[in-house]
Amino acid sequence: MLALGKLLELTLAGHEPAAKIQLTPEGARLRWLAEGALEITPPVASDSGLDLLLSAGIHGNETAPIELLDRLLHAIARGELKPRARMLFLFGNPLAIRKGERYLEQDINRLFNGRHELQVGAEAMRACELEHLAAGFFSKPGRTRLHYDLHTAIRASKIEQFALYPWHEGRVRSKRELARLNAAGIDAVLLHNKSSTTFSAYTYSQLEAEAFTLELGKARAFGQNQQVNLDRLEQRLHCIIEGSEPDVDDAGLDGLQLFAVAREIIKHSDAFQLHLPADIENFSELPVGYLLAEDLSDTRWEIEEQGARIIFPNPRVKNGLRAGILIVPVDASELG
Numbered sequence: 001m002l003a004l005g006k007l008l009e010l011t012l013a014g015h016e017p018a019a020k021i022q023l024t025p026e027g028a029r030l031r032w033l034a035e036g037a038l039e040i041t042p043p044v045a046s047d048s049g050l051d052l053l054l055s056a057g058i059h060g061n062e063t064a065p066i067e068l069l070d071r072l073l074h075a076i077a078r079g080e081l082k083p084r085a086r087m088l089f090l091f092g093n094p095l096a097i098r099k100g101e102r103y104l105e106q107d108i109n110r111l112f113n114g115r116h117e118l119q120v121g122a123e124a125m126r127a128c129e130l131e132h133l134a135a136g137f138f139s140k141p142g143r144t145r146l147h148y149d150l151h152t153a154i155r156a157s158k159i160e161q162f163a164l165y166p167w168h169e170g171r172v173r174s175k176r177e178l179a180r181l182n183a184a185g186i187d188a189v190l191l192h193n194k195s196s197t198t199f200s201a202y203t204y205s206q207l208e209a210e211a212f213t214l215e216l217g218k219a220r221a222f223g224q225n226q227q228v229n230l231d232r233l234e235q236r237l238h239c240i241i242e243g244s245e246p247d248v249d250d251a252g253l254d255g256l257q258l259f260a261v262a263r264e265i266i267k268h269s270d271a272f273q274l275h276l277p278a279d280i281e282n283f284s285e286l287p288v289g290y291l292l293a294e295d296l297s298d299t300r301w302e303i304e305e306q307g308a309r310i311i312f313p314n315p316r317v318k319n320g321l322r323a324g325i326l327i328v329p330v331d332a333s334e335l336g
C-alpha cells in the first residue's frame with residue numbers, strides 16, 4: 001500500500017511524510033498538503049468532473065467517520081478503489097483526535113465563516129487552515145462540488161443517521177442531493193434557516209459546494225464502533241468516487257423525513273438550566289407548554305410549536321453557544 005494512504009497513522013503520530021506525492025499503478029496522484037490533509041487527483045482521461053471533499057474528526061472524539069475515511073484511503077492506496085473524482089480528505093482537528101476529545105480549547109465547528117479571525121489559539125488557526133485548504137480545493141471552475149462533513153453525536157438518537165443542510169440567501173436546496181443521501185442510508189434531513197459557523201456552512205455559503213453535516217450514530221472511541229453501521233454510506237461513497245453511481249433523481253425522496261429549525265436554544269449565562277432527562281435521545285418530542293430551559297433575567301424557553309423535537313441538547317456548552325435545537329417536521333414543498 002502507498003505510504004500516503006496511511007494518512008490517519010501519520011496524523012495520529014504527528015508525522016510529516018518524507019515523500020509528499022505518490023502515484024497509484026492506475027495513475028491517480030496522492031498529494032499530502034498539510035497535517036491531516038490529502039488531495040487525490042484521478043488520471044485526466046478518467047476524471048468524472050466531481051470535486052469531493054470528505055472531512056471527519058472536526059470533533060476529535062467522533063471516531064467512526066474517521067475510521068470510514070481511513071478505510072476509503074486504504075482502498076485507494078491499495079488500488080482496490082479507483083478514483084474518478086478529485087478528492088480532498090481532511091482530518092479536522094488532529095490535536096483533539098490524538099487526545100480523543102471533542103475539542104481542546106474551542107469547538108472548531110463554531111469557528112468557520114471567518115469566526116476564527118476573532119479568536120486565538122491552535123483551533124482557531126486550524127479552522128483558518130481548513131478554510132484555505134477547502135477554498136484551494138474548490139477553486140477550479142466548471143466542476144461539481146460536494147462536501148460531506150462526517151460526525152457522530154454525543155447522545156443516542158431516535159433517528160440514527162441524519163444530515164444537516166446549511167442555509168444561504170438565494171440558494172435553492174438540491175432535491176437530487178437529498179435523494180442521494182436517502183440512497184446512502186440517511187433517514188432524515190434538517191434544514192437550517194440561517195447562516196452559521198460550521199464547516200459545511202462555510203463550504204456551502206462561500207465555496208458554492210453542495211455541503212452537508214452528516215450525523216452517523218453515537219460517538220465512541222477508536223475500535224468501538226461496531227454499532228455504527230456505515231455500510232450504505234460507504235457503498236454509495238465507493239460509487240461516487242468511482243463514478244459508477246446508479247442514477248438518483250428528484251423522485252428518490254420516499255421515506256426521507258424533513259425537519260426545519262424552529263428555534264436555536266442559546267445558553268447566555270452560567271445560570272442556564274435545561275429541563276431534560278440526562279439520557280434524552282435526539283429527536284425526542286416535546287409537548288406544547290413544556291418548560292425546556294431557563295436562564296438569567298427570567299428568560300424562559302417554553303415549547304410553542306406543534307410536533308417540536310429536540311436535537312443536540314447540551315447544557316455544558318460555553319456561554320453564548322447553542323445548547324440545543326428545536327425542530328419541527330416539514331414536507332418537501334419547503335424545499336422550494
Ligand SMILES: O=C(O)CCC(=O)N[C@@H](CCC(=O)O)C(=O)O
Pocket residue numbers: 059109151152153154155164198200213311312313314
Ligand atoms: O451531539 C451533539 O450534541 C453535537 C453533535 C454535533 O457536533 N453536531 C454538529 C452539527 C453541525 C451543524 O449544525 O451542521 C455541531 O454541533 O457542530
Ligand SMILES: [Zn+2]
Pocket residue numbers: 058059062151152153
Ligand atoms: Zn461532531
